[in-house]
Amino acid sequence: MTATEFKNYDCKMYEINTPTEFEEFHHENYRPLRSRTWFIKQEIMSDIVEKINSFIQESLQLHQRSKGPIHLVSSESAAGSLKVGLPKPHTVIAIPDNLTYGPLGKLVERAEQKIREEWLFDHINDEQEEGNYASKFSNMLRQIDDIADSIPIYLWCGNNVAEQIGIRFMVYLLGEKKNAIYLITEDKIAISYTSHLHSEQIKKIFEQNKDVLPLSSNERSTYIEEWFKLVDSKEVLRIWNGREIIGVSENYYDSLIQATAEMLHNSQSEKEFLPVGEVIAEILNKEIIDPFFLEYRVRHLTYDGTFKIKGIPKSMHSYKIKLQ
Template sequence: MERSMKRKLERLKEDEMRTILLHQWTLFSYLEMGKISEKEWFDRIKEMNERTERECDDRLTPFQGEEGNGVEHVHIVFSESTKGSLQLALNQKESREEVIALSPMFSIGPIQDLDKMEGIEKRKEWLFYHLVIDDEEWMHMGEDSLKTIEDLRSIPTGVPVTIWAGNNAHEQTGIRFVMHLLKNKPNEIDVVQVTDVLDFPLHTGELSPDRFAVLLERSFRFPVSGQIKKSYRDEWHALSEENANLRVWVEGIQSKSEDYFDAALIQSLKRLQGESGDYIKAARLIGEVLGHSSQVVGDSFFEYRVRELVLQREFLIRGVPRGMRYYEVKGNTGQVI
């Protein structure tokens, strides 16, 4: 409930928030001075809250109401940071364009039936038992996921859609999920493969607003044919049925076992320890592997594998593994099988 309201209030501008706060202070002052009764004060606060919540709801649902009818273009990205950068670039244009972000890390965890509550709950369960994740984020994951899916499916007919992605399993799997969700939409859909266009970013989150502005001006959009849309949907069904919890990008999306990165973690720890054999901060080890990896799976997945290697007695641990900053690891040179 609190998070839902917080998410709504984030849609308000700073001057709007200040106006609401000033109004509340003024009403409270009137109450203290006896200019209004407690009932009148309560009724006015309640009316203001209801009006604010309606306004926030309208903004959270971009394609409903009079404002939504004027949307000229919809952009789809796969992280909140990417959404922020792209939105800043779009703000320089006079046209009305919306950005929708799908936040799940599609390269890790179950993805079967991800457009249904049962699939979302199965994914939530896997995340709960394997990754260190914010409790609030985890609790509202189902609500947030279904809301984003609803936004995608409510895109007005005739409004062109552009999907932005790099060459990584997260965003490429995301493209296929979006094509599955929009299978009944006749809208024109373009895909901007930023790695191919710029020849460097693995992930759209690496793009600054200025870089997005350049891409928007040059219009590197490639319309997706009906046949390619079907191919994307078929690939989504195949991937979701493989029941894998890790996907990597190696000349395409490939499903792998969860221990795929373990060898890299073990070798990186040996290199960091050198001759000393000292304990190494888990955060440093994970940062080292992330820095040398061409894959986009998130640091939480790497930390999960560090903890698994501790359980397997490949690593020794010092500290409490409540987060990668709180413990250290080193290789178990005296390991007994």
């Protein structure tokens, strides 16, 4: 349950005045309150949802365990593809965040998550409601913590920076678990992103890789060491060169954005404002880059005077830009 779902949940309120009354409370013997309003801060709401989800997890642990193998993947869209394509039974767990950009941390403590969440909220226009990040991240950590030791774990990884960072983070989260961990990659096909695979490809890749040797203790240690190096890095943007993850300046794509806008201007009879979504779409036709990070850099280039702006930058589809 997310903070938004809890906020919108149709629940009834009851007033209890004494500890004895609380111990003997049964809702059928009480009349719910009417015409009352409570205002709860988003942070407090998130804490409430966190406690509710913890109780739910404890209850589920008593009654059920995951059936079939566990599949870990680096995005929610990729998780959707795996759920459709993999043979049942299975459980798919996704990282609810793109670790390509923004400050990193070990991200297992709320304080570390909050630093990252605040940076994302201040810079990235992904329209995610404040408070949802903490709820989704905590749910992911619970699911991983709840994996039984006897269940095999498969890590899916494409040839792209988000998934390369993701497997290092996931191996770190699995920590001291004794499970066999298998790495499934898409090196032998042209598609670089797990989310771009169709169900038949997923099924075929899994069949070809399900019996590979699990990661050795040395391989697991190497991935964890590489995760710690990423955590210690000061850069807030990371790229993959086909061999390693490299931290770069956050203005790394600025010249590409400007060149794309100039090219689109040259195709016009006279220079007019360009929809930001059109500029980003043109870039994505040639390179796979997170569109939300590109939109952040477009806004930065409007603030420093590179672009004129028309409209309100609520999202990449709500405003237009023109080179000065």
